[in-house]
Amino acid sequence: xxxxxxxxxxxxxxxxxxxxxxxxxxxxxxxxxxxxxxxxxxxxxxxxxxxxxxxxxxxxxxxxxxxxxxxxxxxxxxxxxxxxxxxxxxxxxxxxxxxxxxxxxxxxxxxxxxxxxxxxxxxxxxxxxxxxxxxxxxxxxxxxxxxxxxxxxxxxxxxxxxxxxxxxxxxxxxxxxxxxxxxxxxxxxxxxxxxxxxxxxxxxxxxxx
Numbered sequence: 001x002x003x004x005x006x007x008x009x010x011x012x013x014x015x016x017x018x019x020x021x022x023x024x025x026x027x028x029x030x031x032x033x034x035x036x037x038x039x040x041x042x043x044x045x046x047x048x049x050x051x052x053x054x055x056x057x058x059x060x061x062x063x064x065x066x067x068x069x070x071x072x073x074x075x076x077x078x079x080x081x082x083x084x085x086x087x088x089x090x091x092x093x094x095x096x097x098x099x100x101x102x103x104x105x106x107x108x109x110x111x112x113x114x115x116x117x118x119x120x121x122x123x124x125x126x127x128x129x130x131x132x133x134x135x136x137x138x139x140x141x142x143x144x145x146x147x148x149x150x151x152x153x154x155x156x157x158x159x160x161x162x163x164x165x166x167x168x169x170x171x172x173x174x175x176x177x178x179x180x181x182x183x184x185x186x187x188x189x190x191x192x193x194x195x196x197x198x199x200x201x202x203x204x205x206x207x208x209x
Contacts, residue, residue: 004049006121009033011041012056021054024110038067047075050128052120057084068098077127079120140186141201148182151175156198
C-alpha cells in the first residue's frame with residue numbers, strides 16, 4: 001500500500017484556489033481530489049494509501065480548526081497541511097499543536113507547497129507501513145493457541161523455560177514445544193524480535209489475553 005501513488009486531498013471553497021493547487025500538485029505526479037468543504041471530504045469515504053490533506057482554515061460550515069480532530073480521527077494516516085489567506089500566528093500555533101504538519105499563508109507557490117507535501121506524504125507512508133505491519137502481526141497472532149501466547153508472553157518478560165513450566169504448572173518439555181510453535185507461527189527467530197512484537201501486540205500488559 002505504501003507503494004501506491006500518493007493522493008492529496010485539497011479542500012478549499014474557492015474554485016480558483018483548488019484548480020491552482022491541483023495543477024501544482026499534478027505537476028509533481030500526485031493524484032488530487034479537489035473538494036469545496038470538509039463535509040464533502042467526509043462524504044467522499046475512505047481514502048486508502050499514503051497522501052495528505054490540504055485544508056483551508058476558513059471554510060463555510062465546518063471550518064478547518066473545528067474539523068481538525070474529526071479528520072485526524074477519520075483519516076489517521078493523512079497528515080494535515082493548513083492554508084489560509086488571513087491566518088494569525090496564534091492560529092497557526094494552535095493548529096500545529098493539535099497535530100497539523102504545516103501551515104502555509106496565501107499566496108504561496110510550488111516552492112513552499114511541494115516541500116510541505118513531501119514531508120506530509122513521507123509521514124503518511126510511515127504511518128501506512130506501521131499499520132500494515134500491525135495488521136500482519138495481528139493476523140499471525142491469531143494463529144497461536146492460548147497456551148502458546150501464555151508461554152511467549154512469559155518468554156518476552158525474561159522468564160526461563162524452567163520458570164515458565166513452574167508458573168504454568170506444565171513440564172519443561174511442553175514449554176519448549178509451545179515456545180517453538182509460537183515463534184514459528186509469529187515468524188520470529190530471536191527473543192529480541194519477540195520482545196518488540198509483544199510490545200506492538202500489547203502482550204506484556206496484564207489485561208492482554
